[in-house]
Amino acid sequence: MSLGGTGLRDWLVQRYTAAFLGIYTLFLVGFVLMHQELAYEDWLGLFTSPWMQISTLFALICVAFHAWVGLWTVLTDYIKPFLLRYVLEGVIIFTLFGYVIWGIFVLWG
Template sequence: MVTNITNFGRSGLSDWLIQRLSAIILLAFTLFMVGYFLFGSQLDFATWQALFQNTAMRIFTLLALLSLAAHAWIGLWTVSTDYLKNTGVRLIFQTLVILATFAYVVWGVQVLWGA
């Protein structure tokens, strides 16, 4: 039986599902931002600030940030287990990925919800 450690006990199906859902969220966020840039009347600081003062936009951006973190972790975990055969190297790589992902999420939350 194949086990999967990315989700601590859940199956590879849940990893697959998380990746697909996170990809859909990231696509929706990207399409929204591209549409905003293309069809926005003004693109100055005041307009940009007003966009991100909206609570719905902050939540959408936070969801995109968390989706990016989950998508990246599952993808990089899969790549590292497939291509990094040395256990020590794989452990170091995965630890660095976890730390970097955590730092980016915390930083993103601070930028998004900070004063």
């Protein structure tokens, strides 16, 4: 149930998603630092622009993929009973999918 089927693909997914999330975080920190008196209107203006909505959606998807690869690795390393590991993996997948769907509703709802 790994994401890419090979360790190399999973490793690359971890690195690319981490790079995008790092850039996204630096942008948000820069935005906050540039707006000393940050108000609701500033956030609304930022997050209603289409490029920011798409970037935020991509960030949510990156978080889900990044978390899945990391948690799958931990589960396969430390949870040896087959049924328990698959149940936990299912719960994690369902939860991450729910978070992405919830994020879509927050962004465009």
